[in-house]
Amino acid sequence: MSSTDVRKEAEDSGPSGYAAARLRLLNEGAQSGPPRRSALAELTDDWLTGLFGAGSAGLRGASLVAVGGYGRGELSPRSDLDLLLLHDGSDPGAVAALADRIWYPVWDLGLALDHSVRTPAEARKTAGEDLKVQLGLLDARHLAGDLGLTAGLRTAVLADWRNQAPKRLPELQELCAERAERQGELQYLLEPDLKEARGGLRDATALRAVAASWLADAPREGLDDARRRLLDVRDALHLATGRATDRLALQEQDQVAAELGLLDADTLLRQVYEAARVVSYASDVTWREVGRVLRSRSVRPRLRAMLGGGKPVAERSPLAEGVVEMDGEVVLARAARPERDPVLPLRAAAAAAQAGLPLSLHAVRRMAAHARPLPTPWPAEAREQLVTLLGSGRPTIDVWEALEAEGLITRLLPDWERVRCRPQRNAVHIWTVDRHLIETAVRASEFTRRVHRPDLLLVAALLHDIGKGWPGDHSVAGEIIAKDVAARIGFDREDVAVLASLVRHHLLLVDTATRRDLEDPETVRSVAEAVGTQSTLELLHALTEADALATGPAAWSSWRGSLVADLVKRVAAVLAGDDLEEPEAAAPTAEQERLAIEAVATGSPVLSLRAQTEPPTGEEPSGDPEPLGVELLIAVPDQPRVLPAVAGVLAMHRLTVRTAELRALDLPHGVEGSVLLLNWRVAAEYGSLPQAARLRADLVRALDGSLDIAGRLAERDAAYPRRRGVVAPPPRVTVAPAASRLATVIEVRAQDAPGLLFRIGRALEDAGVRMRSAHVSTLGANAVDAFYVTGPEGAPLPGDEAASVTRKLEETLRG
Numbered sequence: 001m002s003s004t005d006v007r008k009e010a011e012d013s014g015p016s017g018y019a020a021a022r023l024r025l026l027n028e029g030a031q032s033g034p035p036r037r038s039a040l041a042e043l044t045d046d047w048l049t050g051l052f053g054a055g056s057a058g059l060r061g062a063s064l065v066a067v068g069g070y071g072r073g074e075l076s077p078r079s080d081l082d083l084l085l086l087h088d089g090s091d092p093g094a095v096a097a098l099a100d101r102i103w104y105p106v107w108d109l110g111l112a113l114d115h116s117v118r119t120p121a122e123a124r125k126t127a128g129e130d131l132k133v134q135l136g137l138l139d140a141r142h143l144a145g146d147l148g149l150t151a152g153l154r155t156a157v158l159a160d161w162r163n164q165a166p167k168r169l170p171e172l173q174e175l176c177a178e179r180a181e182r183q184g185e186l187q188y189l190l191e192p193d194l195k196e197a198r199g200g201l202r203d204a205t206a207l208r209a210v211a212a213s214w215l216a217d218a219p220r221e222g223l224d225d226a227r228r229r230l231l232d233v234r235d236a237l238h239l240a241t242g243r244a245t246d247r248l249a250l251q252e253q254d255q256v257a258a259e260l261g262l263l264d265a266d267t268l269l270r271q272v273y274e275a276a277r278v279v280s281y282a283s284d285v286t287w288r289e290v291g292r293v294l295r296s297r298s299v300r301p302r303l304r305a306m307l308g309g310g311k312p313v314a315e316r317s318p319l320a321e322g323v324v325e326m327d328g329e330v331v332l333a334r335a336a337r338p339e340r341d342p343v344l345p346l347r348a349a350a351a352a353a354q355a356g357l358p359l360s361l362h363a364v365r366r367m368a369a370h371a372r373p374l375p376t377p378w379p380a381e382a383r384e385q386l387v388t389l390l391g392s393g394r395p396t397i398d399v400w401e402a403l404e405a406e407g408l409i410t411r412l413l414p415d416w417e418r419v420r421c422r423p424q425r426n427a428v429h430i431w432t433v434d435r436h437l438i439e440t441a442v443r444a445s446e447f448t449r450r451v452h453r454p455d456l457l458l459v460a461a462l463l464h465d466i467g468k469g470w471p472g473d474h475s476v477a478g479e480i481i482a483k484d485v486a487a488r489i490g491f492d493r494e495d496v497a498v499l500a501s502l503v504r505h506h507l508l509l510v511d512t513a514t515r516r517d518l519e520d521p522e523t524v525r526s527v528a529e530a531v532g533t534q535s536t537l538e539l540l541h542a543l544t545e546a547d548a549l550a551t552g553p554a555a556w557s558s559w560r561g562s563l564v565a566d567l568v569k570r571v572a573a574v575l576a577g578d579d580l581e582e583p584e585a586a587a588p589t590a591e592q593e594r595l596a597i598e599a600v601a602t603g604s605p606v607l608s609l610r611a612q613t614e615p616p617t618g619e620e621p622s623g624d625p626e627p628l629g630v631e632l633l634i635a636v637p638d639q640p641r642v643l644p645a646v647a648g649v650l651a652m653h654r655l656t657v658r659t660a661e662l663r664a665l666d667l668p669h670g671v672e673g674s675v676l677l678l679n680w681r682v683a684a685e686y687g688s689l690p691q692a693a694r695l696r697a698d699l700v701r702a703l704d705g706s707l708d709i710a711g712r713l714a715e716r717d718a719a720y721p722r723r724r725g726v727v728a729p730p731p732r733v734t735v736a737p738a739a740s741r742l743a744t745v746i747e748v749r750a751q752d753a754p755g756l757l758f759r760i761g762r763a764l765e766d767a768g769v770r771m772r773s774a775h776v777s778t779l780g781a782n783a784v785d786a787f788y789v790t791g792p793e794g795a796p797l798p799g800d801e802a803a804s805v806t807r808k809l810e811e812t813l814r815g
Helices: 003-028 033-055 092-108 120-129 131-137 147-163 165-183 201-212 223-241 250-259 265-306 344-355 361-370 380-390 395-405 408-412 414-418 433-450 454-463 474-488 493-504 508-515 521-531 534-551 558-575 590-602 642-652 692-704 709-719 756-766 799-814
Strands: 062-066 081-087 113-118 141-145 316-320 323-326 329-332 606-612 629-637 655-665 675-684 732-735 744-751 770-779 782-790
Touching: 003 033, 033 062, 033 081, 033 092, 033 141, 033 223, 062 092, 062 147, 081 092, 081 120, 081 147, 092 113, 113 120, 120 131, 120 147, 131 147, 131 165, 131 201, 141 147, 147 165, 147 201, 165 201, 165 265, 201 223, 201 265, 223 250, 223 265, 250 265, 265 395, 316 344, 323 344, 329 344, 329 361, 344 361, 344 380, 344 395, 344 408, 361 395, 361 408, 380 395, 380 433, 380 454, 380 770, 395 408, 395 433, 408 414, 414 474, 433 454, 433 534, 433 744, 454 474, 454 493, 454 534, 454 782, 474 493, 493 534, 508 521, 508 534, 508 558, 521 534, 521 558, 534 558, 590 606, 590 629, 590 655, 590 675, 606 692, 629 642, 629 692, 642 655, 642 675, 642 692, 642 709, 642 756, 709 756, 732 799, 744 756, 744 799, 756 782, 756 799
Parallel strands: 081 113
Antiparallel strands: 062 081, 062 141, 316 323, 323 329, 606 629, 629 675, 655 675, 655 770, 732 744, 744 782, 770 782
């Protein structure tokens, strides 16, 4: 039977005919989704119009109005009927009788009814006092009676809403936030409320209200489809349960999936999560735009007065190459060219996360539309920017979701598609697989001071459950995927093996510690054999804790932590063996010898800059990929304060140090003198590199004391204060035990920042120690440095003196 026939049956048979027609429409299954909701609304319209007509004979100045979801023409099988009986106040008695003629037949059929009887003035007054009433009236739709009365109210309500938007929209945003706090996030819940949870139907309605204010609008792409999918699921839930419920309970998910023709409950949840993410992201973008517009309006009169009526120009502050901050968002610089810069999406994301700022919707969409794919393997800068993004703490989540919303994550990491929005049917887990992986990276960022290779820790956190998208043991599948991903993003063979091992064994420590006898030597020996090295054990310990903390409150406790720590201590004792000596210096190259001899001859520093490039896209690299950046070689006659002088000059010129080595160079036979050789890789923070001659001139002045580096850096920081952004873990300075018999090894792990190496070098010089060598690495946003120092006589520092030096250095870095 067609929808026209159903409506005809209802018209012919009165209330009982409406009930039969309604039942037929819902149970026939010929229609579903938007067509069925529209047909049900039309059927109900006709019935209520008939009731109004039969009860309003001789009454003028009254109309029947559908509001809320019914006003939008969207009736789910068990939806309330939201009705307003509007009247001009001329005949209250007749209106009251008419109301009874309409409300009672609805109640007699067992339908839920939300009703009110008001004049236009009363409706506007109530809307002004009750935001929920206001939102319902924004969707007011005329059903029967005086059309002019309805049209007048609708026009007045919309005008009120637009006039009061600066006051009402913050109130609506607060209402949405309170609801999200109570109900949680729809995109992660195992038993979500389709209407009330964040990203649900209430938020979709709120976005319509924002658009109606003309103050801001939501990103439209995918939003209508996401809303339709949530409504379809609610329809199926109503039909499956026979109840007016919005909560998708576990025991009903299979039946709802079958009602929708889906494979299983997991497929259903994944569709719900995907729709919720679209709504949530659109909400974030929209409320950010509302805030920007309201701030702009609040300062505009003052700015116009100051600027003589001219339009103010938004300030743009550089954050990275091609990336600037403007009006509280991260946008692309005017000169940015995504089509020529494949690293730009990761660089922009890392800059945004480090600054604690959102990525603008326009910037993300422009990069998604125009950015070239990264070559395989990735250039070093791309890998470093990914590590920086992952190590940025909580801001990583919002930035990652912005990239995810426009498909950039799966373009960068195709294997991500299998875990995206994948539910975890485990009471311990509180997140979907993909969000759990990002949460683990966030937790791991707190432990970067505990490990020598924070980059491997962060990437392992991102990949440890990547195998959950495949059949079988996810640790085994994940090991294979991790090898492929790690090689693709540019890690060398040894690092790929470590990452694969971390993924394969990410449950080993906690499972062994809680289920095996740690007094049994074989238990500890088996773990040691699986882990292999002290450094891998260190990483696995941090990953285990980050994984558990990111799973949920039931997955980690002080008891579990103490068991794992005890196991790690026992395994470390088994793995302990050969002491680590100072890394053996490679033989100097011809160029290094040339620079050293020239430095001795001239008595001043000599340097060279050499660009490092990637192999052209599409060509097979001959060996390990060369990192992007510039190799800086400096030879300096041995003298005090070389490290802080060089580091300070580089910081003044806004050069970021990626790796650095300092060592004394043995000169060829017959050449007298002592030379320090610095072999560093640097990159411009943004803009172009300085001229080598300019660097050398400033270095000469720094060494002779005529250039006040500390003062220059302080002046720059005062003029351009850096945004605080990420709250990084505090720096950690330690003495590596038994690391070398020739020197004391001081290890520094800290958040990378301009001038960091200058401050370290100056503090060590002030402590009166001699530096045999330095080995500096910047891994994402983390500096991991080792300094081999001795006393004035060339011997390792006594224990108490070494402890004093490390304590003072840590205090300096914390200050």
